[in-house]
Amino acid sequence: MLRNRLLGSVAMATGLLMAMPIHAQQNDGVTLRPIIVTPVGPAATTAPQVDGLETPLSATTLQRTDTKPEAAASSDTASVLGNIPGVNVYSAGGVSGLPVIDGFADDRLNILIDGASISSACANHMNPPLSYIAPLNIGKVEVLSGVTPVSKGGDSIGGTIIVDRQAPQFAATKGTVLTTGEVSAFYRSVNNGFATAGNATVATDKFSVNYQGDFSRGENYRAGNGEKIRSTLYETQNHAATLAYRHDGQLLSLTTAIQHIPYQGYANQRMDMVGNDAVSLNLKYKGEFAWGTMDSRIYWQQTRHEMEFLADKQPAQMPMDTKGTDLGYSVKFDIPLTRADTVRVGNELHSQLLDDWWPAIAGSTMMGPNDYWNIRDGRRDRIGTFGEWERKWSSSWTTLVGVRNDTVWSNTGDVQPYNPVPSMMNPNANAATAFNAKDHARRDVNFDATALVRYTPSLGSSYELGYSRKTRSPNLYERYAWGTGGMSSSMTGWFGDGNGYVGNLDLKPEVANNISFTAAWSDPAGKKWELKVKPYYSYVADFIDVNRYGTFTDKNGGTFPILQFANHNARLYGVDASGRVKVLERARWGEFALLGQFAYVNGKNLDTGDNLYHIMPVNGRIGLEQKLGDWTSLVETQMVGAKSNVQSLRLEQTTPAYTLVNWRASYTWKNLRFDLGVENIFDKNYALPLGGFDYTYYKATSTRRPVPGPGRNVYAGLTVKF
Template structure:
């Protein structure tokens, strides 16, 4: 009995092509399929959203950031960051609060500013499957997170039809975007027999700084020792990235073994909301994956190892020379990530399905800053931010799914994780300005025993409706920076920032794990054939005990101290904070509507979609708003299809953000509306995309873009406060691809 996943909140900008009854010309090649879905429950049996790859390719043409492919899924938004490193948000929870798996690997950002998040390690052109589990996530897909789960898979191995044939295929593509002079190319090639498959995928992209729609600052030198920036040029937004992947597949009857090798090289990536820039990121990974189908069920197993060498320094738009001979501030991070996982599905009978699994992850991190200059603040020692940081996870789970009747299905699961963390003693640049004594004397060895629970049910009273409801307890332990970043020196604190808000942070060894209690309900109404219309409504609420927020530090005195009484009261400047546990509440609702509007053999098919998202986040201890919560927003999409021609008009509307986090002096943003247009045409072996983003050249700042620290003497305190990172102005783009 085959089980497929339940798609509750489908990305509507991609969904309507599957609703429309398009008649393709006979000479048009059948498009490759890709699974892109937003899901609340994976195991309950209902068809996935199986979508035409052309819709995904339209998004690839507009951005080199894999996280941007999630844009438009109900409940999902994006934190601003570098050009290929934005951070997804699900229902107000982001970054390490989400579980993000890339080809089965639990990747971890090895950076004090989280410049290399998991989704930055795979190119958009190499994505073949992308799933989002929001709301109640089953324990088999969750773990060490309190939000949803994002699963991304690269292209799977393809095999020849029989022993007498050989499969040879490939694709080459290129793109150009006018704003920022972005350009890039990609190549994929496959050679396969009936039982062996070899695939190579490579891509490269490069861009200059982009321009906002209007001046948001005075024109002038980016810094005293740097070049000129126009008033509308957004500093520190240039990037260059290269990705290579080799996938070997072996198939024998119902068993498939894959060996995936991947290499990433990012020579530079600017960050407009961080005080540092990425000046190198090299990552290598090896990933062994097994999938087997047996008479009694299935087995999935994987083993991986990933190593990252990450460097930060001041890029072309940030001051480089400090004092007499301090050439910037070199920062390096080395991360090592090894993992194992085993998952089995056993069909007990026609009603009951049992899932049992175990996972292990071993992570090591060294974060060190070499001395800069012969004297002064950054000499003579190497600053050790995290020395031999250790974070190991051991997990086991079981899950029971039962089809009680044709109308009732339930899912219950339990998961236990042991998270062990530790770090060695550290040192500062010198003993005058950096004193690690308290940290070195602290008990840094921590063991968390975390418990996850999930209980879900689905009721399908008719062919036009289904209703889902559930409860989950989810737990996340702190990351290494939240626990072990130790220095309260102002300059060192400003270099540790996971939020993009320009503030300085110090860790807290005594943090407790976050525990979220979530209740969610989803109503899904549709026509009987699921071809004409669909309405999905999902309200939810989460109470989080020991939510890891931040409070302003105090209690210091002296000329160099920053954790002072004044730090507690300032409302118009950057501040200094320490991570701290609080009680929090998040609640909201997502609404999606899709309708097939018109069909004519001459005109083609016209369909419409709308997605509405609302979320609130509160600190229950202080009454303050949680940081970086997206205001009410909506996306309206009108699509036209005729044969191989696809046209889309999209209007994004965002309410003004005036509910901000006062503890961080978070800045408000104005409301705005953006119009985007795109079109594509596909021949038998070729495809062309063309689009215009921000057609009306609207000046705006995305609510989650962060504070603008993209130019100037960013190591110090002279960066102007009160400027948000502006969005991109009008941009024309085109992409070409050819299959062979």
Template sequence: MSRFPAAPSPAEAALCGCIVAFCAHAAPARAGDPVVTLPSLSIEATDLPSLADSPLSASSPGASDRAAAQLGSPDAVALFHDTPGFSAYSAGGISSLPVLNGMADDRVATVVDGVRISAGCPNHMNPAMSYIDPDSVQTATAIAGITPVSLGGDSTAGTVDVERRDPQFARKGQVLVTGHVTGNYRSNGGGSEASGTVTLADDTFSLRYTASYAHAGDYHAGGDGGVVRSTDYLTFNHAVTLGMHKGNHLLALTAGQQDTPYEGFPNQYMDMTNNRSTYVNGKYDGSFDWGDLEVRGYWQRVDHVMDMLGDKGGHSPTTGMPMNTDSRMAGYTLKATIPLGPRDTLRLGSSFDHDGLNDWWPPLQGSMMMGPGTFHNVNNGHRDRLGHYAEWEARWTPRLSTLLGFRNDLVMMNTGPVSPYSWTGMMAAADATAARAFNAMDRGRTDVNFDVTALTRWQALDSLTIEGGYARKTRSPNLYERYAWGRGAMATKMIGWFGDGNGYVGNPNLTPEIANTASITIDWHDPHGQAWDLKIQPYYTYTHHYVNVVRLAQYSNGTSLLEFVNHDAQSYGINASGSYRLWNTVRYGQGDLVGTVDWVRGQDLVTRSGLYHQMPANGMVGVHETVGNWTGRVEMTFVKSKDTVDRLRNEPRTPGYALLGLGGSYRWRYLALNAGIDNVMNQKYYLPLGGLSLGDYDATGVLGPLKGMGRSFNVSLTGSF
């Protein structure tokens, strides 16, 4: 498999050059044009923030945190770095999987521009947040814990919600031209990025174009760890947004395309050798006499190809293992917010999501195992979800409010008959037998799921707010958990988004997970300003029918053949965050001490094993300073050794570590310079949620945990107009 060029094509380079030139000429002429920033269309006038829109368990990174995250990674998941309760499964350079309170991936309702996007890949190489570059994100929110039914269904962990910028408009009678261009460089892996946006608007119509490019080679591990193979990537994003604004009504339509010619996955047997996503996303916000209405609709097509890049020996047409996936997604969401009086607010909503999937593996030329026919892994599969909810929020007093919500999700799944590479022969016997049994069964499944959320917020003192409650959340299995049917060692090892090297078999008889969560959040803060703040959130979750695994067989290299099954499980932990104003003077500006601490423990109550990929106790302590146009930061990240592991998956233990990071930025007129050093001491460490380094295993024969990135010098320059 040949590599795509690491640099942009001539057309891409010309486009970037045109944007830069346009910015340079447009800035003096239009920099002072007034911009109309549309307010949120909310009719609620209350003393406390809405429980549904702003629960205390929600966290959003500030502007400086987002700038630091974007400097260090092109992955939008990195925006939530140091967010309480949040961690990430390591995957490709732009494809990490979000984790909230120890629950990952499909258990998290990941929403991009109001849309739930499912990964269309047996290894989940193209998750929802891989389709948006960090520079395009306007708001990013993670809710770890009890989630209102209006903010997520078909999930058990919480919600991660990111939104692109709304269209901008000019004041009446004027024309607005605005935008920015950013360039990034990272020394470790030679990573480079470019992104930019241009908006042309009057008081009614707005047209915006955004583009981004990101590339990196394999990164180097800390200490003397050498190169970490299969960590390179190349990706392009383009999007056009048309907006229309009149009175209390906003209409926005975005069409875009992402191309990822290649992306290495160090903890998978396969790499991504092409991924093209084409999408259309529409949004309407309106305010009426009776309340507010939000309508969204979307369509997305994903063409996905996997094989082995050079690190894993995929250079020729007779090596590797070609795997193709086509995904077609469409749906809508409706949300009505209706004030019933000065005290009560009613929210009603409806949504529908269609996920159609074809997953087939073409025969490999000259191979006895992968041929002579096509392996149909998922044939015309679909997962359709129809959801409705009602939510009542009441303000009993200026200091006491409650939220009660009910939700129903109808999940309908099915798939067509499948086929192995060959129906005859000793080498294909296991898959052929499994395919016959799979085709003979009734494969249609329908789940009727119910969620309940009950929350209470009490502002006991001006300095103390307490929020607590209970949630019953339900998640149906995904298409691969139910319909991955292969039984041969090679076929099963192509299934799994866990990065553990094991092989997985689906189970059509899986039942939905039902998670019962009790949580309380205590926010103790300065009643007069922002001098100090301390937030603590303990939680407990008991999950009926948790989708876990049983071991069917063990392979010679220590990995296993596993089947998805329902077990009961529990998880519990505590998240904490805080800040303290160290100084605030004219000469030295403002200095803050900030920190976070997370601890979670999960257990399968049937096998008594730890749940897979639970982040060990970890935290961050930092000092942030702002003096005029200058900001600086010093941060130390601490991670305890990982001793509680999933025995069935042979999850590796990892030692503890501490990483030092430095950063700073300076802004003047239309330019902003941002620089930082990650892992200043070049510490050698292993990623607790990194799984096994399968890319290195092919080259060295040593199967071990994935190494973390070593020291990297990062810099970015942004020009705005």
């Protein structure tokens, strides 16, 4: 009933706006040259920033050409973002890294794939949103760190990551037919990996049909000392087809996509993925009218996910099944009221349905006789509405203010343990009874606000100050994972630490107060040097951290804590910086430029005094780039400090400092593109600061250590356009 009313309201509002006799307004004639700051690394070019605060100065936009070099080296889309200052990746499966922005990770970020909100349908978050699109099929990526406008972020307290597929292509003139496409293939030595992708378009001036597909496979990768790191193998494939129609400023498109992952190992988890199959539909409409523009979509995705143990973790058996559904819509109106004023309003609905059960094993006294229900009839519905006003006061001053409301309803049905008979060895029987006796329904009414001001005194300088109040409600596992036993609790957790996690029905939403300041400078022409610096501070009330609930001892004799999600107050602060300076330009040798970036973040639980978990140590890069015609190359040094600020409650491990040297190059000749590179040239043996606990090594040796990073990786790729 609620959804029907909302859909009716949106349709009515759309009709009224389309009928309004508002004339399109022109800008005030002031043109400000945006400052472009280039991140160091394979994603080495950013698109120019739009002249508006909807895309803040701290944001980074990557076009398809920017992501191609990184796509040659990795099949993990999250890794494409790892060269942006302040952006890191929690190590997970080969195609399922969890992104981090300025210390905020995973569900604390607003991640949109073609405008759709996709939830992790897994107790270990093995199928995060970015795993549903391959790097080779990215059309555009927008990463917003610092303060995010309410029009681009709800139900999140960190930044926003927006990934779009390639936009539909059409023939330039009536009566002609456009046929275009490309095929790529890549090899990576570190894991004997292979990847291929292709896309093809057939279009007239009004209709377009596109296909995108990719396949990638990798074995267990090799560390710098030659050791094979177990449970890092994977195989995945994705296919998508888009039908689009355009006419007089209107664009309508329908994309259907499927994913099949038969296996994906996780070195830092007790489980592995043995199946992930998803199908999705995404209907999008964009229209230009006299009063402004409209951008809307309706989407649906269903995922069937299975976990078990791959060969590296056997002998063992414990099937875990998940079925998740995401569905929703979004509609946004961009209305220029005057030459100086623009208003944006929008409404969104996102519903997540989740069933998580563990089938009984015949003859097992521990995992039977009944199926174990971790989440049963789980549901999380969110309705968000926002309004935003942007005003250009003069050629130097622009402001943006916005407010947003997100109401979140969550609920589950009754749960069930393997065995309903209580005993010392079966604490889950009583835990299930206690959970079922409680009311599971929760409603959160969340309010966000954003204020940004930008000052551009000259062509070579720009300054931006922002404040935001942002709110995130707990996910279904944080609230409803009820098992208190050692085995059951250790099956929930996306932190890669081997510990057990228990949900908390009484969790409150996280509320973050974020302040950031961004300064960007360049030479007046913007061709010789650029520098961008962004310090930031966040105070988070009711940050969802953990409390000690108990301990358990596993089959290897190791003792691990059982942790319950709990609200605490926390703060994070840090600084990101990036820059570029041209050092030489000669007709014979081309253009040489020095690139650099730096990032530091500090996170603390203010209630306990402990450090926040998985905070990236200080890190930076410096590189020398050469461009000569169709040839581009980059040699860079990546430096990461020692990780000593760890969370004691989770038994987080320290990691030593390390330095890696990387090289990459690309060359385009006619319809061919060649990519070649070497990561970790000197085959350095090091530990991943965000890699977590190497469970597979512990299982084999009963010794704890962090997950080692990949050794030398020589990769090569070829792309053919037609």
